[in-house]
Amino acid sequence: MENPKYVQIDPKQATAEKIEHILLPARHRDKIGLVHSALVAFNPYLGIVFANTKKKVDEIADGLIQKGLKVGRIHGDLSPRERKRVMKQIKDLEFQYLVATDLAARGIDIQGISHVINYELPTDLDFYIHRVGRTARAGFSGIALTVYEQSDEDALVRLEKMGITFKNIDLKKGEFTQIEERNRRQNRKKKETTGEAKAKSLVSKPKKVKPGYKKKMQYEMDKIKKRENRIQKRNK
Template sequence: LDNPHFEAIPVSTVIADIIDNWLLATKSKDKNDVLLQVLTIGNPYLALVFANTKERAKEIASYLRGHGLKIAEIHGDIEPRERRRVMKAIQNLEYQYVVATDLAARGIDIEGVSHVINDDIPDELEFFVHRVGRTGRNGLPGLAITLYGPDEEDEVAELESLGIDFKAKQIKDNEIVDVKDRRARKQRVATTKKLDPTMVGMVKKKKKIVKPGYKRRIKNAIKRQDQMDRRIAQRQEMRATRKANKKRGETR
């Protein structure tokens, strides 16, 4: 075409407003155990769990079956005939939990999905929209829960920049509760200034009973140390200046 015109549809208009996007940090927890907790706590009408690879999908399905859940699988290792049979069984509400790869994210329509669980953020971020789009249909509310590790903050930030509004959550006392600010730890800026070893000893000193004024004495000691450091620096600067002036006088 000559001089074609391109229109980009923002992600925020693709994901329905009736879908809640939750972000759940796995940190050092076992991801399979977190998945099991999410599925059993939420008691979904129909949950669709997405994995990035068929190997991971089979691992999840095996783990959940081992804990008594009836699981349907949809991925590349399932023959087309068996896939059609499984799809029909899902439509007949014979399964409450479905584990799939992105094969089910596009082109396969599963009615009644109340929960979408992302075991991982997809390698291609556009698939995130397709995955989440499996729920929140026909005017019914939907819930999308994305599990992520500390090494996936960049991917989360990129999804947020596309207009996806996440609500940070955590599992506590067998409930999914709000997290005030998942980035609070990262937003803290550590000082690069090193304390004098004596000051470090005072700050790190452990006391069973903290006497009144103890913190104030530490603060005053650090302040005096700063003043001393500044005076030493000023003296060194004055000496360097005098030495430079003397050297210029000798060269003349």
């Protein structure tokens, strides 16, 4: 070929490149209070909090209003007239915060969203992509924060398999701090369990038992586990 033309096609990404995906553990804390603290700390141009049901949207919005924030809400129980009024208030910058069901994730164009907060993960994880897609538009950057429970682990793993990379943070006294990966402790436990299993497989009960045989077996197992732990540390 003479003067060939090279075309490079970038791999398809699940979400916009400039979205920062953040995980915040609930850890049995008051979630509405945690979301309020996050919104105040972020101080977004416009932040939207997503929940799965109309009832939960009203609960969150009422809780945030009681804490002094001026909050709008959008869900399926609003009449077209009410929805139009809320959209005008958002456009006129009367609200800095909006609480919504997934109705706002698709089909409604809201400009200027800088922060998306998932009060809870959607049942259909495709809606996570639609939710966070409200921010980081037109070349701007955006932040997507998910407040998660321990029961959300499977869903988070599935999102990671979809190409989402999460940053792990905590919020204490109004300030964000970076913390270790949420599954680091679980992985450590798995490695320890592997060492214990190997020790048990190599140390068996003698056919003829003598006094103190259990203590001797435990001693041998502990030696093997210590050796395995040293190997694990060298391989890190």
